Amino acid sequence: MAESTHTSSPHTAGTEQAFPAGDFVSLPYREQRRTARHLNLPGFGPAEQQRLHDARVLVVGAGGLGCPAMQSLASAGVGTIVLYDDDTVDVTNLHRQILFSAEDVGRAKVDAATDALKRIQPDIEVETHQYRLDANNIVEAFRQVDLVIDGSDNFDTKFLVADAAEISGTPLVWTTVLRFAGQISVFNSTASGERGIGLRDLFPEKPSGDSIPDCASAGVLGATTAVMGALAATEAIKWVTGVGQPLLGTVVSYDALTARTQSFRIAPDPSRQPVAALSPRDDTAASTTACAVQSPEASHTTPDQDPGSHPAQAPGNAALHELVRTGKAFTVDVREYHETLLAQPGFIGEQGADEHLAMSALADPAGTLDVASPAVAEAFARHQGTDAVVYCASGVRSQHFVEKYGQVASEYGITLHNLPGGVRG
Structure with missing residues (x-):
């Protein structure tokens, strides 16, 4: 394990000894009582519980994966959780980020998480950092802990975390989730005295942003994140205590819809x-907020552009914002209805787009968009002679809409513009 720098100040209360003196444990008495059921487990004794108490586990992100992982770690008796997250609690987080409640909306996640964890385990230390790990600070941060759990939801961060773990020699529990499925593995660059397995052995290159679905648009079952977060905590507990076999060299996939797991070996x-x-360009601040490698939206893109899309002269986001602000363009939201409840572009506001044309409603059963859609024609007829700014969650579906309906729009004197980056654009 890495050298621990945490102090024992919050662990001094209630130090009456309950374990036999020969076990040489220094757990607070109330912690011994609280975790006593662990001692009935084969191979799990006072020494293993003490290792949990002494451990420093770093969690990247208090999201759908990080929250259940931290909940399980605190319940198990991990002594110190080091948390990095710069976000605040939003109402759309609550279905999967189970440390938070409605009363926490608007609070810094690091503060709300600390309060929740201390309600579970009063003696726990929670070291919080309300900023993002980046290429300048991440390696040193990892060297101060025994293990890292990656609870991030985008591949820019996941590759940064995995690379930093490999450089620092810090064990990493890697997990990802999308829709109804998740994957988990354990990476360690110094396993068995050799170069161990890392994320780049599984994915040699970071996927491009265009190939990855946005979490908001793809969706995620909250219970699935709870399963994967609990599995991540289990792997951390196994690693710290030495009980069981960690998932080194093995990726486990979980499908909630079939309740099945599959595993495959990697080398x-x-x-x-x-x-x-x-x-120096590696940074968690990248805009990609994706959950998986392959995007179902990527198959919608085509190399050809319709005349109405004008790719060579596409204005930038600021120019598009100005067109809308000055009334020279109307807005078209091509997301599904439930997605419109999640967020709107800042320059539009909560009132939403002028026209809502969900892509699913425009497609036939095979998924092909209907160029002659009456809904599209009616929307264009209401705004003849103006530009249109089209957006979705990430900019992928809206680009497909622009390509498909650019020619139709031109017949109404309308030029379609895709909003790069979607609601974040």
């Missing part, structure tokens, strides 16, 4: 050079 790529340094 180090002998041709891959170990990660030695982070690029």
